[in-house]
Amino acid sequence: MTELTEAPLLLDIQDLSVTFGKGTKTFKAVDKINLHVKQGEILGIVGESGSGKSVTMMALMGLLDKQGTVTATTINFAGTDLKTLSAANRRKIIGKEIAMIFQDPMTSLNPSYTVGKQIMEVLELHEKLKGNKLTERTIELLKMVEIPSPEKRMNQYPHQLSGGMCQRVVIAMAIACNPKLLIADEPTTALDVTIQAQIMKLLVQLQKKYNMSLILITHDLAVVAEIAQRTAVMYAGEVIEVAPVPDIFRRPAHPYTEALLKAIPEHSKGAERLSSLAGIVPGQSDRPAGCLLSPRCPYVKPECVNHHPQLTLNKSDVQPTSNWQVRCHYPLETIIHRQNEGELQ
Template identity: 60%
Template sequence: MISGTSMLLDIKNLAVTFGSGHDPFRAVSGVDLQVAPGEIVGIVGESGSGKSVTMLAAMGLIDAPGRVTADQLTFAGRDLLSMKSREKRAIIGAEISMIFQDAQSSLNPAYTVGDQLLETLAEHQNLKGAAARARALELLEQVEIPGARSRLSAYPHQLSGGMSQRVMIAMAIACNPKLLIADEPTTALDVTVQAQIMELLVSLQRSRDMALILITHDLAVVAEVAHRVAVMYAGEIVETAPVPQVFATPRHPYTQALLASIPEHSKGASRLNTLPGVVPGRYDRPSGCLLVPRCPYAEDACSRAHPELVLVGDAQARCIKPLDDEGKPRA
């Protein structure tokens, strides 16, 4: 575990609730997450598991009727929950930046690449005129866009998916953030471009010594670049551990199922390994462990009580019987 005094981002008991009245829906519940300076943390899980909502909540980007609560939500020792809106605006987009899913949809189609970069620089660094344009060109060159000068006057529809993603990365690093959140940064890109984008992100992370939170479905990427991983299911973190340990000895049945579904693990089989069922939604959530309907190890006790995160070596797992080194429930 990382010392609390060294935390860049420290989240404890985060919850995100949508709706009001007698039937609110808690999309994220009880999330604890810590990120140290310069650390790469992967957040993995199926669609609908709460990965993106968790990070949007941390950045203060959940609008009404959504409600965010937490016992602690601090960034570099500053309390984001009690912070005034003006102070928070000075941090979000500058010290904390986020690359959203689908870059081509995130860019404004009515403005050129240069205009959108200049707006970011004017808002957070008070750069204008020739100095701002020079900085914008420098940023495009840093993200390895060919013909960077000509791209300043290009509109988003004139860019490929990979180029658009590089522009989004340039905007995200424009203010030298301490923390960069990348939400599925390679979605909808071909395999070759995916590898290039990930290589670029890791290179920028290392050269700037910034923390990186990588939200992804791709466990192979997490294995290659991340230091720690948090596995989410149905709005909760069900396991968190150093990356080597998660891949060698997963402690939660859901993590084990995710790893088994990697195609390389099904070589020679007639079918890929799968976990039957879907992530529970608003109206079909079990009262005990949320994985019960899909878990191959479920027993009666799993349906009676909602499990807490328990410490298993260097890992934490939300299971009444975390898996042992052989991949079986502990007695």
């Protein structure tokens, strides 16, 4: 895995919150998220459905302005504060320097237009291309995402292409302007297994070729372990652990991260059932006063029930650094050590 300690910071998000609803009927889907991404880095974001992964990135893209209320202390991208930009100036960045690939390619594309027309629209808007240059660039992009017979395919409609082909078209649209940051939200969910591997390989190839930063939202921990430099784990709208790969897979600091890893089938070989974490993710009306995982956590202590933990340096790490943060009063290695010493029974 490539070290990026000297790479410049590209994206810095501080205290990002997203609230849906109005008046007394509100729900905070994302609560004070802190994330950063360096130039050329691959950051994996994992967590079960409903943890706030997609909502966080859609808030960054400005796609929730009509549905919810987005607040943040900082949303800094490449030295520009996105919070203070006008809608017109923000649109010059979104789609050009920051691009996003959504889960379902068939709903990401407009069925009324050819795939070539939809790629051209991006190039016309952000790159001001016209005529032959526009057509040549569209064909070039289709070749880059390994679509055969691009001259023919560009004149076809989404329903005439397979799911894998449509996802490649979506990727072509996303990389059309050579973005600095590419966000891939479960980019292989709607595809079969063999196509999933091809799409992930393509994304990594493009990321390396253009030195893009890549945020990968996924449930597939194996993919994160293979391609990411860092992983952020989310639970109930909060980031509960951020750590380097492969360290987080070798010795997770948060009990929820440990539970996610134990649920991987490979970890349950020989067992009658897969390992699972009892209970459910708390909703808006039943959020605990302390740690949000406390009703489900096998290591819960009185402090966990009464006091909400902050995202801080992992004190159980041998050499604590800003690269490893955890939202837990008792990071796992600390718990295990104290249990061995008879301090926590």
